[in-house]
Amino acid sequence: MTKHIHRRTVLGLSLVAVLMFGFGFALVPLYNVFCQAFGFNGRNIEVENGTYQVREEVVRTLRDGVDKNRTITVQFLANENKDLPWEFRPLQREINVHPGEVKQVRFYARNLSDKTVVARAIPSMQPSVAIKYFTKVECFCFNNQIFKPGEAKEMPLIFVVDRKLPQGIDKLTQSYTFFDTQQGKSDSVAAAVKSLVHG
Amino acid sequence: MSVIKTMKILRSLFAVALLIGPALAKANYGLNMTRGVTANSHTMYDLHMMVLWICVVVGVAVFGVIIYSIIYHRKSKGVTPASFHESTTVEVIWTIIPFAILVAIAVPTTTSLLAYEDVSNSDIDIKATGWQWKWEYEYISDKVGDGAGVRFMSQLDKDSDAARKPHSGVDVTKIDHYLLNVDNPLVVPVGKKVRILTTGKDVIHSWWVPALGVKRDAIPGYINESQFTVEKADWDKVQKDGEAIFRGQCAELCGREHGFMPIVVKVVSEDKYKDWVKTQKGAALAAAADSNKVWTKDELIQHGAEVYAKNCAACHQPSGEGLPPMFPALKGSKIVKGPIENHIHIVVKGKPGTAMAPFGTMLSDADIAAAITYERNSWGNNDGDMAQPSQIKAAH
Amino acid sequence: MSDNHQHHDHPTGIKRWLFTTNHKDIGTLYLWFSFTMLLIGGSFAMVIRAELMYPGMQLVDPNFFNMMTTLHGLVMVFGAIMPSTVGLANWCIPMMIGAPDMALPRMNNWSFWILPFAALMLLMPMFMGGNFMSGQGPAFGWTFYEPLSGQYNKLAFFVFAIHLLGISSIMGSINIIATILNMRAPGMTLMKMPLFVWTWLITAFLLIAVMPVLAGAVTMMLTDKYFGTSFFNAAGGGDPVLFQHVFWFFGHPEVYIMILPSFGIVSQIIPTFARKKLFGYASMVYATAAIAFLSFIVWAHHMFTVGMPVAGELYFTYATVMIAVPTAVKVFNWTATMWKGAMTFETPMLWAIAFVVLFTIGGFTGLMLGVATSDFQYQDTYFVVAHFHYVLVTGALFGVIGGVYYWLPKWTGNMYNEKLSKLHFWISAISVNVLFFPQHFIGLQGMPRRVPDYNPMFADWNFVSSIGGFVFGASQLLFLYIVISTIRGGAKATSQVWEGAEGLEWTVPSPAPYHTFENPPLIK
Incomplete structure (x- = not known):
């Protein structure tokens, strides 16, 4: 008899627990939405996912024309991750641009390892609120980059700074970090089991 | 300034109260945050002191009431307990007061934060x-x-x-x-x-x-x-x-x-x-010139000892014995005692998935050559051979 | 603890404890488990304080030190504080609301017996390694930030331990909510419930809301490490900062999960010994609910230095300092309860008063930490360490110890030794301040937390702090002695035990019979 009273409570609460477990995972896309909207953490999710839609923004930015009265300094940083033997640097450390002006810069990267590496450049920008106003027409960060052993490449980044960039921002820092996309992927269920069994 | 004076008095009170006798002579019982040397650190300090003093004032008031109560409202004094247990007026008042204090704190926080995060016009x-x-x-x-x-x-x-x-x-x-x-x-x-x-x-x-x-x-x-x-x-x-x-x-x-x-x-x-x-x-x-010249073995070992102490010893230990299993020993290691090409390879390119970083991107060719030569000729690893910067360059 | 001779329908010996479905037995198990964990986590703290007593590395390897800080945190949070409050809930809630037992007795047994296995899973890697000093336990801080935790080669142990702890907590919480909602004696309306029951009801809802989020976070860590996903791994488009957001979405409510039951305990103790009704009962309930609600929307104040846009920093500052309002209301209410009462100062009351004063100090530093601009200086220093130990040791733990003294005569039928227990109180209350107060100073002067060694400029206060730590640690052995000797004998307790005690648990005989309120009592 007591069971009967409790069934509804238990089922309801268990459902809440299950939903909250799902909510933990839902925080991932939610966080991405937040990042996009408010520029949290200086990242640009769409670029990472390869779904970046540039056409409209470029068209609009170009239609608005160049704002010769304003000069923005754009800095480029190149970082390597510990797990990737890599040489990576921008060929221009910084350039000055007017909003609405299409510019191209190049980055140099070389695979120092003796393996073919599939690498991905992860972009990050400061000030983070400026991400929305930094439109990439073409970027090596849109796709995975395949490097043969010892291969060196010069890679382009073509961009426009939006005229709507808030006043008070005079400098943008665009940073890229190259990561090995295969890193950690060789670990598997077997490795998990091994760590449990062998300690 | 009165704040500093109060702090000094507090400091000596603490030192005396705790009777740290012998240590007292050279004691360093510092108490507070540094005021620093930048506009940021100044506002941080001022805000810190403001909130601290607000807390002190509120604390003295609340703890004062508790202490008064403990002294005078005790059964041993023969008091009979009052029967009140709510008062809307009082409760509304002491909800509004903290709120007002918080607004007073939020205003300077906002202005200081905006100044703190202003990175424009850097030199x-x-x-x-x-x-x-x-x-x-x-x-x-x-x-x-x-x-x-x-x-x-x-x-x-x-x-x-x-x-x-x-x-x-x-x-x-x-x-x-x-x-x-x-x-x-x-x-x-x-x-x-x-x-x-x-x-x-x-x-x-x-x-x-x-x-x-x-x-x-x-x-x-x-x-x-x-x-x-x-x-x-x-x-x-x-x-x-x-x-x-x-x-x-x-x-x-x-x-x-x-x-x-x-x-x-x-x-x-x-x-x-x-x-x-x-x-x-x-x-x-x-450094670039160093990497172009040819070194003697003694020069390499001597310089290598310094490079090793700075870059390698934290993990592999000065004794070369490492901290297995996280950081393997170099003493008697297969790689260090094996062909020099493999040794150079692992130092220049690192070992992905482990703490071994690719030093090729961090150190000059001369430094790497020296460290490798040192490792191969220390702790009983008497390989006898050496690495020249040119070999390191070729291995990149 | 309870006497076996009144009823003959339950097994004895080890089987009694393994298969018991009795809320009092399970409460006892929880309490002993948490005390064991308190001693284990405490011994880790002793290692930390011993290494930090003097500058220079004297005793342990830096990695071992990190393992100690990590396991100290995890063991205290998940092993000591949380199960101790669940133990009190098991013992007291059915008696306080006039129910014969918990709603789901068999599940109650399971939720307890998962815990020892979880603890084993967590601690076992410590003993894997060539020798003790090279133990393989987790060494990435109790907050297990990615990517550092991803470097840990025994991550699977850690993740499964957290899963088991989470399952145990969720089952326990469902049980507590079902008990409170469905099994109150007729006439016991929600707004007549003792405050301890209220705070636990809210705590249980918090647990059900956030423990699954933690489970999600560790699951993502696990799949990132072993199954090639990239939730927190930047290489695949993930973000290590996302981990911090998910963790603190759990972590901040978690802080209140630990403190709210102690709020409840103190709200029981103070009226008893002030011989006066709790001031502002309704506002206490609302304040607790407000604190619980706010705990969901302030998490990022733990991560002001990760580089949020200034709008985010401002929002989290405002939301955080707002918590001071309901918290202040609670402190004022306790003070007003004492005001014009007729107080006596038996041991439980001493712990409760110490709680109010010292928790308030922790609350003050919490307010200071909430202000983002100055938080940049406090973040990750000993000032933070001092803050959360004031909240969790002199707050949560003092509340629980006070509660144990308060209900011990009801559980055992014997009065504890008042002289010894007062000694225990005074040694603890003084040493805990010697231990933690100087940590404010070393933090403000610039000593980061989680470091095994420091510049000699921090030496003097660290020495003082270590002395306080050793005394505080040792004084808990006195507590153990007092509890055991009370179980074994002592002056017999009356049903009411305390002159000013009110509530259903004080209407049953002491020791409380194995089964109570098999027929619901009448509530006036």
């Missing part, structure tokens, strides 16, 4: 990359001394590093700035706005110098920014021969040696800064 931009366990600095742009491109590693100085080893037998109080000293400090000019861009090589670190009022996480894959300007007036009070040094530490747990990656910033006059930039650029050229 020098420096990228600080956190490594397990050291800092790498790269000057990105420099309107003062044209130092863009200057790049170096900064890690715990030799004396501290030797003293902090277990059973070192060294009296750490005799070490100059124990654990707060580095081999190559960051150098910036006084009165110029410096923008610090932080990122991480491997895990999250945090770049913190209290006197500059900067603490910012260094996150792998992402870039963060902060700024500081050392005020001339504050600097004048502490500078000696046109130099003042400010010290900090990594503030985010980053693994085994987290406590041993200090940050030292040397703030110098503009002239001294320009000289320093020139020297740095010269040193970069000299």
